[in-house]
Amino acid sequence: MRILIVGTGYVGTTTGLIFCEMGHQVTGLDLDERKITALQDGILHFYEPGLEELLLKHVQAGNITFTDNTKKAIKENDVIFICVGTPKQEDGSADLSYVKNVAQSIGKYMKEYKVIVTKSTVPVGTAELVAEWVKSGQKEKEPISFDVVSNPEFLREGSALYDALHPDRIVIGTTSEKAKVTMRKLYQGFQCPIVETNPKASEMIKYAANSFLAMKISFINELARLCDQLGINVNDVSKGIGLDHRIGHHFLKAGMGYGGSCFPKDVYALLQTAKMNGIPLTILEKVVHVNAEQTLYLMNKIKQGLGGDLAGKTISVLGLSFKADTDDTRESPSLVLIDNLLKAQANLKVHDPVVKLIEGTYPLGPHCQQLQSVAETVSDTDAVILCTDWDEYKQLDWMAIKLLMKQPYIYDGRNMINKAAVEALGFHYTGFANH
Ligand SMILES: NC(=O)C1=CN([C@@H]2O[C@H](COP(=O)(O)OP(=O)(O)OC[C@H]3O[C@@H](n4cnc5c(N)ncnc54)[C@H](O)[C@@H]3O)[C@@H](O)[C@H]2O)C=CC1
Numbered sequence: 001m002r003i004l005i006v007g008t009g010y011v012g013t014t015t016g017l018i019f020c021e022m023g024h025q026v027t028g029l030d031l032d033e034r035k036i037t038a039l040q041d042g043i044l045h046f047y048e049p050g051l052e053e054l055l056l057k058h059v060q061a062g063n064i065t066f067t068d069n070t071k072k073a074i075k076e077n078d079v080i081f082i083c084v085g086t087p088k089q090e091d092g093s094a095d096l097s098y099v100k101n102v103a104q105s106i107g108k109y110m111k112e113y114k115v116i117v118t119k120s121t122v123p124v125g126t127a128e129l130v131a132e133w134v135k136s137g138q139k140e141k142e143p144i145s146f147d148v149v150s151n152p153e154f155l156r157e158g159s160a161l162y163d164a165l166h167p168d169r170i171v172i173g174t175t176s177e178k179a180k181v182t183m184r185k186l187y188q189g190f191q192c193p194i195v196e197t198n199p200k201a202s203e204m205i206k207y208a209a210n211s212f213l214a215m216k217i218s219f220i221n222e223l224a225r226l227c228d229q230l231g232i233n234v235n236d237v238s239k240g241i242g243l244d245h246r247i248g249h250h251f252l253k254a255g256m257g258y259g260g261s262c263f264p265k266d267v268y269a270l271l272q273t274a275k276m277n278g279i280p281l282t283i284l285e286k287v288v289h290v291n292a293e294q295t296l297y298l299m300n301k302i303k304q305g306l307g308g309d310l311a312g313k314t315i316s317v318l319g320l321s322f323k324a325d326t327d328d329t330r331e332s333p334s335l336v337l338i339d340n341l342l343k344a345q346a347n348l349k350v351h352d353p354v355v356k357l358i359e360g361t362y363p364l365g366p367h368c369q370q371l372q373s374v375a376e377t378v379s380d381t382d383a384v385i386l387c388t389d390w391d392e393y394k395q396l397d398w399m400a401i402k403l404l405m406k407q408p409y410i411y412d413g414r415n416m417i418n419k420a421a422v423e424a425l426g427f428h429y430t431g432f433a434n435h
């Protein structure tokens with residue numbers, strides 16, 4: 001089967017390489033020439049552990065090629081995976097313009113039957129829209145047949161390869177028997193359950209999964225505030241409830257809130273779908289609310305600790321990406337906090353092992369500079385804030401850091417270091433009920 005991946009971002013590139021691993025021939029299509037050139041040279045244009053090695057292997061073996069030639073790519077392939085972005089619009093709904101553009105191009109250039117698979121996260125009803133857009137793009141007198149399948153992706157950034165190779169389930173949403181057979185063949189090497197359903201349910205499964213995980217995070221974050229007040233270690237509570245297999249221990253880590261390119265946008269998009277259908281999802285509304293409060297909660301703790309006024313204080317921020325093992329800063333809680341700190345007129349020194357902020361663009365400026373090492377970053381600062389749970393930050397020599405700092409204050413936005421150990425060194429430590 002000849003597979004075309006449209007959109008070579010996190011999802012598209014990973015998906016393409018997974019299908020190479022399964023023995024298929026893959027083409028990656030993107031409009032961004034720089035990405036295509038890099039990928040064709042075996043260079044990944046984003047940070048994702050383990051993926052570049054796999055890319056190089058399959059590029060060298062000729063199992064995957066990259067192109068920006070939409071017409072040729074569509075004509076030559078049988079199964080087309082749409083993996084383009086679906087960013088948040090101002091009203092919270094998903095922007096489907098990239099998906100529409102691809103669907104219309106497929107209609108325009110297809111010469112024979114295609115299976116069109118939506119891997120991008122798209123609202124309920126999009127499969128029907130994709131079919132309409134494909135038809136509207138068709139110029140032939142005799143329309144060519146095709147099928148649309150919803151096949152959402154559940155990988156996480158930072159562990160994309162592992163997740164895509166070992167999914168908990170594969171969801172296939174289509175009413176076409178012919179397309180079902182193709183999809184089963186494509187995924188026959190996977191050992192997980194396959195959920196076959198209709199496109200609408202499949203689209204809903206993706207939003208429900210992300211929203212449920214976001215809800216777990218907001219639940220534990222709100223509970224952490226109460227635990228803080230009561231002097232309870234919320235990590236013990238997470239462990240104690242997570243061992244109940246009906247609850248599970250994943251996504252119960254309290255901290256400064258969820259970010260990234262998906263949870264925030266997908267929760268908003270589901271809320272928008274609910275609103276449009278007149279069925280409010282009140283729990284989810286609160287999930288968003290609690291998440292937005294988390295950085296403010298930390299901000300207040302920092303203000304309290306440093307004497308109320310942050311103007312003129314020098315603060316170091318460790319971590320810019322929304323989580324460890326990715327260079328993605330989309331909706332990163334770290335950047336939200338940085339914005340708040342700058343508004344409070346603090347001077348910031350920031351660091352990330354992978355993310356390099358662009359010189360001359362916000363938040364960099366006279367009051368915010370990025371430094372290369374942790375030592376330079378924390379030097380002469382009044383407080384250090386841990387914002388991303390990078391391994392590098394879990395292994396810091398706090399004794400050495402204390403000698404470099406002006407004042408020994410640690411704010412742990414990810415509950416990632418041992419409070420007792422740093423307090424024994426003379427630090428004032430504040431986490432999220434990390435007692
Ligand atoms: N990032 C993640 O971890 C996950 C993302 N998703 C979903 O997958 C979708 C893609 O996400 P990412 O990979 O993060 O996006 P991304 O923004 O990293 O990549 C999208 C790519 O599509 C390309 N593109 C846009 N229009 C195109 C067109 N007409 N033809 C060819 N290429 C085109 C862009 O140039 C870009 O390289 C989104 O809907 C997202 O919600 C789902 C699961 C995980």
Ligand SMILES: O=C(O)[C@H]1O[C@H](OP(=O)(O)OP(=O)(O)OC[C@H]2O[C@@H](n3ccc(=O)[nH]c3=O)[C@H](O)[C@@H]2O)[C@H](O)[C@@H](O)[C@@H]1O
Pocket residue numbers: 121153154155156157158210213217250251252253254255256257258259260261262263322323
């Ligand atoms: O649709 C998507 O794009 C993806 O969104 C998430 O993956 P991702 O955003 O890459 O990262 P997560 O590991 O889920 O973390 C999201 C955010 O929640 C935070 N988080 C996570 C877990 C936790 O216990 N506590 C917590 O605050 C992380 O720090 C991060 O900011 C989902 O986990 C994936 O299954 C899904 O495919």
